[in-house]
Amino acid sequence: MTNLHPTDFTFSVRREPGTLIVRVAGELDYDTSGDLTDAVVEHLADAAPLHHVRLDFSELTWLDSTGLSALLMIHRRTSAVGARLHLDHRPEVLERMLRMTNVLEYLTGPALGTDTKGRKEDDDFARG
Template sequence: MTTLPPSEFTLGFDHDPATLTVRVAGELDYDTSDDLLEAVIEHLTADQAPLRDVRLDFSELTWIDSSGLSALLMIHRRASAVGAALHLDNRPDVLERMLRITNVLDHLTAPPPGLRDARNGRAAVDEDDGITGAGAT
């Protein structure tokens, strides 16, 4: 039996005035989830203009476990606290299964309370953000 070495975990960041994009590659698990959480919190609390969106790009994610899911829930909580919407882009099958089984996809991608239109409960932000394809939120 051949065992493959674990995929190297890396994070890449793109930041414009209103949006933080984090590219997550490799395995998001017990050993790496704190790295993602701490990096996103650092950007959310930096002395800068408030973020409107936090985009996590999972196109190179190879694995996620319950610790990784916990980190996503904490990132959602922290992003919502500052009024930023969380987007989970380019979700591979392994992440999609985890989100569906645990039934947290809608929770993680719901707009923060401050961005809802009080009249009808719909997001007050533009729904068509130009991202298409499977896994775009």
């Protein structure tokens, strides 16, 4: 019999005026990605409008294809409300997945209907 340990995954959510900041720690995978997506979507539905959603991955240890799918869904939802998604402090495991799938620019590009000024800020926070 295989003794599998439960996936270590936590996140914390903080709101600032116009910005949602979510710190992600542990493994973002099949077992955990729904929790992250649900939390972000719940905050997007709040009355106060958001212009930025910042996902801080400084403590991310693993990401699988379901985790990437969660990021794509979060992007879809943030774009639908006119907010911009930022993937901050990306560890190598996330960088590798984003490079292999060629979705970094898609995920962090400006929300529909916004200008493209200041686009470099994602790179400034990327590796923190």
